[in-house]
Amino acid sequence: MSNAVKLRADQLEIVRSGKKVLGGISFDVASGEVYALLGGNGAGKSTTLLGFLGLLPLSGGSIFVNDIEVGSDLKKVREAIAYLPESVSLYEHLDAYENLRYFLQLAGTPYDRSKVEAALDRVSLDLESRGRKLTGYSKGMRQKVAISLAILRDTEILLLDEPTSGLDPAAIDEFHDLVRDLASSGKTVLMVTHDVYGACQVADRIGLMQDGKLVGEFTAADGERIQTETVHRAFSDRHPKNPQVA
Ligand SMILES: Nc1ncnc2c1ncn2[C@@H]1O[C@H](COP(=O)(O)OP(=O)(O)OP(=O)(O)O)[C@@H](O)[C@H]1O
Ligand SMILES: [Mg+2]
Incomplete structure (x- = not known):
């Protein structure tokens, strides 16, 4: 039961204003797990959360909450989720x-x-x-x-979009403790953040998003946290400073 998949995106595609902003992403989050989506501005993180809430039509793929295909029973899906918007x-x-x-x-x-x-x-x-x-x-x-x-x-599931935005460092630490406690009690947490350090402190898995794709995934080894340096390097490699104009 503790490994039950609560959230699942399967080749999820979403078009907004005529532009494909999610280009086929697949991942899942199990009960008791904290999954952090990390990525640059416009990568598609918030759109992914909106997909789980059934707030945007899919242009491809499928998305499930508690094994319910989101579009098929919005009421049940939304009852299972607490959503903290951006x-x-x-x-x-x-x-x-x-x-x-x-x-x-x-x-x-x-x-x-x-x-x-x-x-x-x-x-x-x-x-x-x-x-x-x-x-x-x-x-x-x-x-x-x-x-x-x-x-x-x-609720069983929490979708949190930049939850630490505006919090001071002490409040951020407290928040991370709170999220770990929620996960220990079996809740499923999918959160969006820009904070690499914070994501490593709190998440069991981190998904790195870029241009509507999941381009990397990091998983905590048993009893350990994900290494900040590894994620930071992967992030910086994909988001170089002062990119050259081609
Ligand atoms: N309301 C909207 N209407 C049309 N396009 C949108 C809308 N909101 C976002 N988009 C587009 O969808 C893409 C993904 O945006 P999204 O908000 O999911 O990014 P994000 O990863 O959450 O970024 P940020 O870190 O800045 O919050 C962007 O290209 C953005 O321009
Ligand atoms: Mg966002």
């Missing part, structure tokens, strides 16, 4: 509790104040801020509310 949109005129109440209600998840406090503790959102409108929040504080929303959904 640009978080919370309500500025509401405080953290009110935002969480609203979005949990939308997702059909019961609001439990003690669980909410525990989730906000987990992301270290300071107590005094929790009852304040988000207008006075920093970017990282908003991100903390968004992360707490994703964990409060208590």
